[in-house]
Amino acid sequence: METRGLAQIVMEHPFFVGLEEDFCDLVSGCARNVRFEDGAYLFRKGEPANEFFLVREGRVELQIAAPGVKPITFLTIGDNEVVGLSWLIPPYRWSIDAKAIGRVRAIGIDARCLRGKCEADHHLGYELMKRFMSVLIERLNAARLQALDVYGVPA
Amino acid sequence: MVYQPDGLDAVQRRAAATIPRIARIRRRRREGPQTWTLELETEDGELPQFAAGQFNMLTAFGIGEAAISVSGDPGSKGPLVHTVRAVGPVSTALATLQPGDSVGLRGPFGAGWPMKEAEQRDVVIVAGGLGLAPLRPAIYHLLANRRTYGKVVILCGSRSPGDILFRRELERWGRHIEIELEVTVDHAADDWRGHVGVVTTFIPRTDFDPANSIALVCGPELMMTFAVSALQDAGVSDEAIYISMERNMKCAVGLCGHCQFGTALLCRDGPVMAFNRVRHMLAIREI
Ligand SMILES: Cc1cc2nc3c(=O)[nH]c(=O)nc-3n(C[C@H](O)[C@H](O)[C@H](O)COP(=O)(O)OP(=O)(O)OC[C@H]3O[C@@H](n4cnc5c(N)ncnc54)[C@H](O)[C@@H]3O)c2cc1C
Ligand code: FES
Numbered sequence: 001m002e003t004r005g006l007a008q009i010v011m012e013h014p015f016f017v018g019l020e021e022d023f024c025d026l027v028s029g030c031a032r033n034v035r036f037e038d039g040a041y042l043f044r045k046g047e048p049a050n051e052f053f054l055v056r057e058g059r060v061e062l063q064i065a066a067p068g069v070k071p072i073t074f075l076t077i078g079d080n081e082v083v084g085l086s087w088l089i090p091p092y093r094w095s096i097d098a099k100a101i102g103r104v105r106a107i108g109i110d111a112r113c114l115r116g117k118c119e120a121d122h123h124l125g126y127e128l129m130k131r132f133m134s135v136l137i138e139r140l141n142a143a144r145l146q147a148l149d150v151y152g153v154p155a
Numbered sequence: 156m157v158y159q160p161d162g163l164d165a166v167q168r169r170a171a172a173t174i175p176r177i178a179r180i181r182r183r184r185r186e187g188p189q190t191w192t193l194e195l196e197t198e199d200g201e202l203p204q205f206a207a208g209q210f211n212m213l214t215a216f217g218i219g220e221a222a223i224s225v226s227g228d229p230g231s232k233g234p235l236v237h238t239v240r241a242v243g244p245v246s247t248a249l250a251t252l253q254p255g256d257s258v259g260l261r262g263p264f265g266a267g268w269p270m271k272e273a274e275q276r277d278v279v280i281v282a283g284g285l286g287l288a289p290l291r292p293a294i295y296h297l298l299a300n301r302r303t304y305g306k307v308v309i310l311c312g313s314r315s316p317g318d319i320l321f322r323r324e325l326e327r328w329g330r331h332i333e334i335e336l337e338v339t340v341d342h343a344a345d346d347w348r349g350h351v352g353v354v355t356t357f358i359p360r361t362d363f364d365p366a367n368s369i370a371l372v373c374g375p376e377l378m379m380t381f382a383v384s385a386l387q388d389a390g391v392s393d394e395a396i397y398i399s400m401e402r403n404m405k406c407a408v409g410l411c412g413h414c415q416f417g418t419a420l421l422c423r424d425g426p427v428m429a430f431n432r433v434r435h436m437l438a439i440r441e442i
Contacts, residue, residue, distance in 0.1 A: 061351065073343045076351045078360075101348050141381070142353040146341045150375040151284035151314040 006031045009107060013054050014080045015131060023124050030113035036100035042083060049092045051108045052084030058104030063097045071097065074146065075139065082135055087111035169408040175214050175259030180252045181234050187318045189241040190285065191250045192226065194234035195258060202235050207292035208267030208399065208427045212407050213237065214259025215248030222404040222422075223249070224289035225263060230299050235260070238288040238320065264407045265426050268293040269397055273369040277305040279361065279391075281382045283312045283354055283374020287320045289399055289426075290373050294328070301333055306363050308335045312354025312378070315340050316347045335361065354378070358385035365390030371427075373399040380437065383430055393431035400425045400433060 007028035010016055016024060034053065036042060042053055042060060053060075060083050065071040077083050083098050083106070092111065118125030178195040186192050196202070205211075205225045214220040223246075227236025241247035252258060270293065278297060282290045297307050309328065313319045319338065329336045337357050339350035350357075355378065370391055372382045379398045386396050400421050405413035409423035417436035419425060424432075 059350075063345070071345050073345065073347065073351045074341075076339075076349075078350075138356065142356050145353045145355070145378065145381055148377060149314070149341070150377050151312075151318065151341070 006033065006107065009056070010054070013056075013107070015054055015082050015135075019127055019131075023127060026117050026121070026124060027109065027114065027128075030110040030117070031107050032110075034106050034108040036104040036106070038100060038102050040100050040104075042098040042100065042104075042106075043094045044097045045094055047094050049084065049087035049094050050111050052082065052087045052111055053098075053106040053108050055079060055081050055083060056105045056107065058106070059101045060104055061099050061101055063099060065097055075142070076101070082132075084111075085132060085136060087115070088129075088132055166410075169406075169410055172261060172264075172408045173406055173410070175212070175220075175261045178235070178258050178260040180254050180256045180258060182254060183252065186238060186320050189250065190238065190320065191241075192236060192238045193249070193252065193258075194227075194236055195260060196234045197260070202232075203263055205229055205235075205263035205292075206267035207270060207296050208289055209263035209265050210289070210404075210407075210426065211235070211237065211260055211262030212264070212404065213239075213249055215245050215252070216257065216259065218248040219245040220259065221245040221249065222264075222401070222407065224399075224401075224426075226288040226291045228295040228299075229292045230295065238285070238291075240285050262407065264404075264422055266424065266428070268371050268427055269369060269429075270296050273371075274303050275305065275367075276395075277363040277368035278307050279358070279363055279368055279370040279386070280307075280309045280311075281354060281358065281370065281372045281374070281386075282310070283378040283382075284314065284318070285320065286372075286374030286378075286399070287311055289401075290371060291321060291324075293371055298328075298331070298334075305367065306335065307333065308361050308363055309337070310354050310357045310361065311336070311338045312374070313338070313340050314342075316343050316349070337361075353381070355381040355385045358382065358389055361389075368395060370396045372396065373401075376400075393434060394429055396430040397427050398430055398433070399427050402426075 007025050010028040011024040060077045061073045062075045063071040063073050086094050178197050181196045182194040184192045207229050210222045210224045212220050213223045223237045226238040239246050239250045241250040280290055328334055339352050339354050343351050370386050372379050402414055402421050404422045405411045407422045409420045414421040
């Protein structure tokens with residue numbers, strides 16, 4: 001019953017729009033409902049990237065932290081977006097922190113479980129890769145614009 | 156096209172418009188790092204009417220003159236309002252003027268935002284950094300005539316929380332039930348609870364009717380090109396996307412050619428132009 005509910009949620013999540021029903025079932029077989037309270041970390045830099053998240057409701061901030069320096073937030077992720085890309089590629093380790101702002105409801109997807117299914121069925125893997133690539137490219141373009149510091153005051 | 160020289164009257168009128176009047180600073184207010192809003196008044200109390208998106212030429216005496224957009228309410232009879240960021244000699248001199256100091260004023264000049272064409276349509280405003288200043292008069296106009304327009308969406312990007320312009324007004328607009336407002340910054344410290352990310356990425360997440368909307372975009376040119384791409388991807392036509400081309404001006408009345416951009420003189424044909432009129436020129440790297 002729980003899995004069926006999750007399958008429905010996965011299928012209706014904008015990130016998976018258009019994914020074949022069988023594939024949605026495979027994905028939801030690795031999924032669970034999760035909730036994070038304000039200030040809780042979804043994951044932290046250096047930890048193994050074992051689970052990524054589809055946000056259903058709430059906001060997550062992605063941060064870079066360094067010793068002795070206040071963390072810098074470079075992106076916030078909201079409803080219907082995806083948090084976590086490093087689970088896709090070895091060494092499967094988070095390179096940033098992800099922290100909840102306010103309460104966050106999400107679907108957590110077991111990365112090892114899904115990686116195994118993608119290895120077994122490359123068609124599923126390709127469908128997922130296309131979706132993650134478009135997120136990656138959008139974030140890369142945005143990061144370029146941020147790095148150019150277009151609003152900065154000229155030296 | 157047959158070349159038709161302007162009549163002598165028109166040339167004389169334009170030449171007269173190159174002579175500044177004297178105005179005084181009534182008040183100044185800090186908006187953010189190096190950025191100040193100035194309220195100007197004239198001795199006789201007469202202030203020029205302006206349309207949202209137009210600019211004036213302001214002179215810092217002994218330093219020089221610069222084009223500065225009007226950032227106040229076009230419906231108000233009050234002082235003339237400008238927001239200046241100190242980036243070079245003239246803007247620094249203007250930004251440091253104190254109440255009572257005099258300033259040269261001529262204008263208003265140029266083509267403003269297409270408020271008439273936007274009637275009955277959704278209006279999507281995309282502002283980056285100081286680009287919110289020339290868009291603020293358009294927002295005042297939309298609020299004063301709210302029933303005349305469809306959805307109003309304001310997407311506003313800044314460098315960091317400390318750089319956000321017109322903060323109190325943004326908070327007020329954010330509470331307005333008939334406006335969708337998103338404020339985002341490029342980066343922030345841990346104590347900021349708002350959005351972080353590039354303003355243009357909000358365009359695909361925003362709910363408006365692309366076939367019946369007009370987009371008003373102002374900010375650094377690079378940011379505007381990203382915004383235009385996102386609007387095009389969302390289905391807005393080039394004719395319905397307006398950008399403000401703030402290349403430097405000299406005479407501001409179409410006489411000197413300083414602001415020439417391809418076949419357009421931006422002081423006269425712009426600064427606000429529909430994207431379909433400038434897209435071929437923006438594609439040429441040299442200009
Ligand atoms: C139609 C129009 C409307 C404008 N509206 C405003 C306004 O409302 N408020 C305002 O502060 N400015 C505005 N500007 C920009 C202003 O006219 C210029 O910044 C002007 O060059 C300032 O003169 P300056 O002597 O201070 O700096 P300059 O010596 O001309 O420039 C100093 C340095 O700053 C850079 N620079 C110039 N302008 C900017 C900018 N806007 N952002 C980042 N770097 C810049 C230059 O490339 C140069 O490296 C507008 C320009 C136009 C054409
Ligand atoms: S500034 Fe002189 S022609 Fe435009």
